[in-house]
Amino acid sequence: MGAGKRGLVSVAVAVVCAVTVLGAAGSASAAPSPTPTASPTPASSPASTPGASAAPVTTKDLEAVRKKLDELYHDAAVATDAYNAAEEKADEQSAAIVALAKKIVKGQEKLAELKKRAGAAAAAQYRTGGLPDEAQLMLSDNPTQFLDGAGRVIQGQRATKGLIAEMTRTQEDLEQYAADASAQWDKLEANRKAKATAKKKVQKQIKAAEELESKLEKEEKERLAKLEQEAAYQAQTAWLDSGILDEIQGEASEQGKKAVAYATAQLGKPYEWGAEGPGSYDCSGLTSQAWADAGTAIPRTSQEQWKQLQHVDVEDMRPGDLIIYNSDASHVAMYIGDGAIIHAPRPGRTVTIAGAGSMPILAVVRPDA
Known part of the structure; x- marks a missing residue:
């Protein structure tokens, strides 16, 4: 040789x-x-x-x-x-x-x-x-x-x-x-x-x-949190006022129910970038693991979920479907019905329930199409 x-x-x-x-x-x-x-x-x-004569x-x-x-x-x-x-x-x-x-x-x-x-x-x-x-x-x-x-x-x-x-x-x-x-x-x-x-x-x-x-004082942080809540509430209200919820009648598939059950069980766990559980999650870590638990492997990132999974109209979405947010597909949440989502929002927050229309929707995708 x-x-x-x-x-x-x-x-x-x-x-x-x-x-x-x-x-x-x-x-x-x-x-x-x-x-x-x-x-x-x-x-x-x-x-x-701190230390300066502060104006309100x-x-x-x-x-x-x-x-x-x-x-x-x-x-x-x-x-x-x-x-x-x-x-x-x-x-x-x-x-x-x-x-x-x-x-x-x-x-x-x-x-x-x-x-x-x-x-x-x-x-x-x-x-x-x-x-x-x-x-x-x-x-x-x-x-x-x-x-x-x-x-x-x-x-x-x-x-x-x-x-x-x-x-x-x-x-x-x-x-x-x-x-x-x-x-x-x-x-x-x-x-x-x-x-x-x-x-x-x-x-x-x-x-x-x-x-x-x-740099914010405790009272200012509380006021800031209220501003965040008000912004989300106004966006959700505008979305609901469009009458969209009357058109959304889809029922979850068996896999969708399992995915929702998994995501719901993670409520209160902290957001951590790059995390896929079980102790913490980022947004796409939560959705990908929920669907993996339901028996369907999907892409790891929100952008690839948006690219590779089947798109459905907002009116046709059902619990278990994923909502992709922002024009660059940088965030993802799971629709759970009644106009609500479960998601891992950002650092410093925990897995929580929010309004599906509280952020700008880019698309809805279905893992088990």
Whole structure:
């Protein structure tokens, strides 16, 4: 076996080691389309600075804070989706590397067996002295017996040719497996860097939001919470006033009921970006796990759920369907009926029930279409 072929063993070992490294390293890809627009850098809080003679914080000031927090948490959600997509791809790539490593090992074993058989055939030929058939016929004491044996020799030669061809194919397969493993590793390494970038962005946006909120006094935080509730209430009221609820009459499928039951059981658990339970969830972690529990695997991120699952009209939605929010599909919730949803809202919040129209609806998708 030449140096190039010997190198295949090293590749097999390398790809197996690479998979081990994945436990510590991340991976990622660019955020799936639609691409969110950049948000401005967080402005200074209109709230008073500790130690300064503070003027009363007006409702207008708090409304500005609310909008800024929405922007920061929105961008954190987009970055979280990118992180989650990268993690999902990393799992797929690591599984592919493991499969290729197994193929390389099996290919090496097969090649060793083929070489053993080829060696046995060569040894048999050596025992006959390597003489051509004509010479063996002339030297044979029993020409008839030789001719009978000659037929078997021809069959053996054909088998040897087949053996050589199989060895060649096996070597070619090993080379392809090695090339595929190398390509998968390159993708994994690139995604690891992209995932790290997405993680930094998530942390940056959340930190900025937390710092902004930390500058508010207790009374101001309470007023801010009321503003958030009022904004959600007004959006929900406008949605209901459209008469849409009179048109939504769909009944949950059996799988949909299971998904809703799972999501409902998570009420009160904290939001955590990148989390898929059981102790905490992000928005798409909750919906994907609920449907996994119901027996249907769906994409991990809200953007991929929007892209890959069947779209249905809002009037046709039924409990268990997923509502995708915002123009960039950055948030997802589960419809549970009567105009309500269950979702994991954002950092600092818990899994909760809210109005289906409290946020701008992009689409409704059905996992069990």
